[in-house]
Amino acid sequence: MPSSSEPGQLPKAGAPRSSTAQSLRRSQAALPRLYEELLHPAFLTITLVLLLSAAVLAFVLRASFVRTLDAGAERASTLSRLLQEQTAGSIQSIDLVLQSMVDAVSTFRIPEHDAEFQRLLDKRLRVLPHVRALYVIGADGFITHDTDHPATPRVTLADRDYFRFHRSYSADALHISEPLISRSTQRWFVSVSRRIGRSDGGFGGIAVAALEPAFFDRLFSELSLSENDAINFLHADGTLIARSPTGQEFVGQNFATSRLFTELLPQERSGSYSVVSEADGVERIVSYRRVAGYPLVVTVALSRSDLLANWKTVAIATTTGFLLLTALVLLVTLRTIRNRREQRLAHERALTTQKLEMLGQMTGGIAHDFNNVVAVALAGLTMIRKHLDNPSRAGPLLDETEKAVHRGADIAARLLTFARHRELVVQPGDLNAQIRSLEPMLKQAAGSSVSLELELAEDVPECLLDNVQFDAALLNLVINARDAMPQGGSITICTRSHPTTDKPQQSSTSFACVQVRDTGSGMTPEDMQRAFEPLFSTKGEKGTGLGLSQVQFFMHQIGGQARLSSELGKGTTVELLFPCVS
Template sequence: MAGHDWASSGLGAPESWPDGLKIPLRMLLTSRFEMWLGWGEDLRFFYNDAYIPTLGVKHPSMLGKPFREVWAEVYDEVAEQVARVRQGESTWNEALLLLLERRGYPEETYHSFSYSPLHGPAGSVDGMLCIVSEVTERVISERRLDTLRMLAAELVGASTPDAVCEAVARILGINRRDFPFSLLYIGTSHERTAVACTEDAEELLHQPWRLEASSGGPVTVELPAGTAYPTGAWAIAPRQALIVAIPGADGETPVGHLVLGLNPHRRRDEDVADLARLLAGQISGALANVAALATERQRADRVWAHSRDLLVTVGADGIYRSVSPAWTRILGHATDQVVGHHLDEFVLPEDRQDTAGALSRAAAGADLTSFENRYRTATGEVRWISWHTAREGDLVYGYGRDITEQKLNAQALASAEQALRQFQKMEMIGQLTGGVAHDFNNLLMAIIANLDLLKRQVEDDPKTARLIDGAIKGANRGASLTQRLLAFARRQDLDLNPANVTTLVRGVADLITKSIGPEIELRYQLDGAIPHALVDANQAELALLNLVVNARDALPNGGCVTIATDRIDIAGDAHLPDGSYVRLSVIDDGIGMDEETLARATEPFFSTKELGKGTGLGLSMIHGLAIQLGGALRLSSRAGEGTRAELLLPATEERRPVPPTLQIEPRVDAEAATRRSILVVDDDPLIAMSTVALLEDLGHVVTEANSAAEALGLVEGGDRFDLVVTDYSMPKMNGGQLALALRQMRPDLPILLASGYADLPPGADIDLPRLAKPYDQKQLQREIAKLLGS
């Protein structure tokens, strides 16, 4: 600077320079930081020794020259900042890219710098101070390290050669400053895969490259000037390319090659081959891992090919290293879709946390025994797997058995056990209610018979007769209750005939309308073409009315009740034989039932109605009737969403026979037309006494026996009887056995069997006229008239 001719520069001799220039100039010249300043209208250029490397070949010729001339190649990029400084504003730039021609060509450089205004004597901005730090090496090094890191991360999950190529293409397609274009070749000339890392480089795959020339090390080739090459991040195309071999497992024989277009603005003395070697090494390692993985897969296939259970190796990271072919048979995924993937891709989300904990324990050295989790198959099904594990090195070896069938069988067994317990419970209740109904019928028999006789004694006393009528009505209601109990217990005598259920519904439509009331909308969806069902018409109508009344009671604020009939085919039902059924449905949109109430709805005496408003026998009676008919009662309901009751009855091809010509039964007068000798047999003296009284009131001669043995003794002793009326349920010898014994002695002796069971217990196959308890005198008189023809 001392030897420079400053007089010709327009600044004059240094002694005449203003303090505004000399003071910052002294600081600049003595500083070890890179600094320059510009002074005057054209910003004459001053700099210190630390800035000389940045100037390069422009030192020292640019000393005192205008700033615009010194950095002509980049001045337009900073001109706006210079204008702001002249207005008194400071500026800052962090790692700004500048293509500086400091070595005779545009070179990629990065600088962090600030521009600060310098004030002259008059206070105006007469100059500009720049403190600068070149960060070119740092920026380029970080960029290249990022490329290596990203490629390593992408290659971790690559389990096939194609996956390796895709990973390389993704990463090299990002860094287009170092390599404006990149080509990857995998394999030998006989079987080679070629990949362009960017679309604009695909045409270059058809260009011949001297790949084999790189076997001794990276080779730089000049690119022909007449060919259009991708420019990448730059405005001009690369002039050179680098070919580097990808070493194989032996470190010598190449398994592929990289062709890398070189940055046209790179420093000429820079050795970019080091970066290329590192990239090739990463690719080599990934291909070696792929080859090793393929070898391990083949080994596993050979060792495990015949295993019927799952055999896997998995890392502590949850990545499958190998799986046996049984995986495909059990879970449906191909093995190459599993190896290299995380177990979370296959385990049900609900089981992932437990599975991760189990894997952590196994990876820590604990041997798992019978650890169970669920896997999703390729078709979306769920399979239960029971695992045993052992650790060796960094891998967990797992042996998994498919226990889905055992799980399903266990669930089915549990359901069957629950159903069996429910059946046993209901059977026990049925037996209990049947027995209660039988004993209750006997009690009602005595009450009704004696009330009937008593009424005859007080016919001239209207008040007393009215009271007796009330008592008889109450007893008859009790008899109706026992009928419901017997229906639930499936011990009632049914009059079965083929019937059209739709016709039955229409037949009681008026009664349904009266029962349901005007506040509720009644709808019918009846199918007149449904097949017949074998039913007891009276019991079916009663069941329908019960369902309708239940639906009405579930609509305290009004609503809609729908009655529907249709045909339904059932197959594979655990509770019903396969076949066609007639379905009678009653649907309401009322208050519905919760799960607990729905589960108990068909239990006898269970009711949600307030005390005195229901017996709790309606649904249980329908349930018993349905089972007795070979069908079922199905209930579905949710609280607040209404209830659907379906009575399923087996369909039949039978038709009701044409009724015979009506036979007028003989008229039965109040007194017997003929005086008969009748033997009454009942182990309950109260019942026997009541029956005897009814018969004697009819004018018959009656003999009472309180056991079957006593009755047989009378007949064997020579007593002659015109008729025997016997109870069925008696100790030691029941009524059926008594009838067989009497027929051996007197085959022509008429026998009338009376029972508190509306239907005899199983095994009681007796072809005898029967009279169900409780009965009144008229019913008894009518049956005797039929038997004796009087």
């Protein structure tokens, strides 16, 4: 035989076993049981209910998500309408002041930088918080009246687009320019201006209000928007006039090629859309409006993430709570299924014990009666032997009869052992020697159509045995294997210093294994579960259902264990685990 150190061999008796390997084998053994619990109807029902609940929760959260975004879009629309109205009102106020300036300059001959007229302009400026300065530009392009006087430098403004517009266009129209850099303050501003006509119809200059983007920062603060929200004021040609609260570096840039100016405004004067801002990369819901009567566009952009912040908090809390509740329900369901399964198994074990007790009592009574008959027969044979006239002729017959009676007494002893009326004679024994001594009887029991082979390991330690019960158990297993192979086959009896499967749980004892393996028809999983039950047999009327139950009972008595594995059409293997002598 190969040594235990060769590949594929089991370790020697007493060798330490890897705790990792034990854990792995226990996990593998628990997988079928867990799979069975997961397929339990109660667990599947609970799982289906939880899945439906999850679908409902997902639907509710989705609907809440859509409502939150719709509410954000509605809020942006309301704010943009408010800004549009406020902007239109502000421009109208500026226009009234500009018209009064035009009327004053056209009607009266006011000297350049007249102190009285400047005080009037300062008074008008105070009621226009969104305007930085009011001034009048003469027909030659130089400022003649200015609320900043005398700080304003004397420079010509004849090259400004808004000046050239009024000089070349004689109609009395309000003009709003693109963002410009002030030559006096070096800050951005938007000019709102009107033409001043002379009595002869000629060009007399223009009245101007300098509107600064800082005004829009004040509007933003009044609207209580978040730091990721933004309001934008754009010229109708796409030039950005102002952006709050951040992005002043983009003022003056032209966005005429953006979706707002190429697709949306040509179709609708107001609306909403989603966009990732080019300024800061934030995704926003944008509501836009064209200011009626003026070349201005206002937009309110609300951060999508800020709008969804409360929804995300509620969604995360709800989802987390649902998942925890789901896990708890599933764990409780699995635990309940497991408890009921254990209760059912305990009940089945109790019924098996009751059957064994009843069978033991019945067997004990029969064995006692049979033993009495055997005793009488032996006494009769003894008396007959004493009164024989010719012992040489009748002696052999009497010897055979006496042997048969002794075998009957042995059977009665085994029945009494099964009925717990006979104490086991447990002593150290050699498994291999016991099997070899029984080999002729085992081959005879297997029959001529079945081959019986022994694979006995050399390093099997001594085990605790009752020789009589061991012989009976092994004979039972061989007979069962033979009956499972009516067309012939093979039976292999193996011994190992360690079992091929895990030793009994919570046991520190070393075990040796006797394995009886056949190539018969095998058993169904249902039959395997009942194989050790008393009175259960797969042989129909030919079987008594006592063989395997007697084997299991014997193994439990000596502190060992009987195990069964089988596959339909491929044979059956029975393992007997015997405690080794320490």
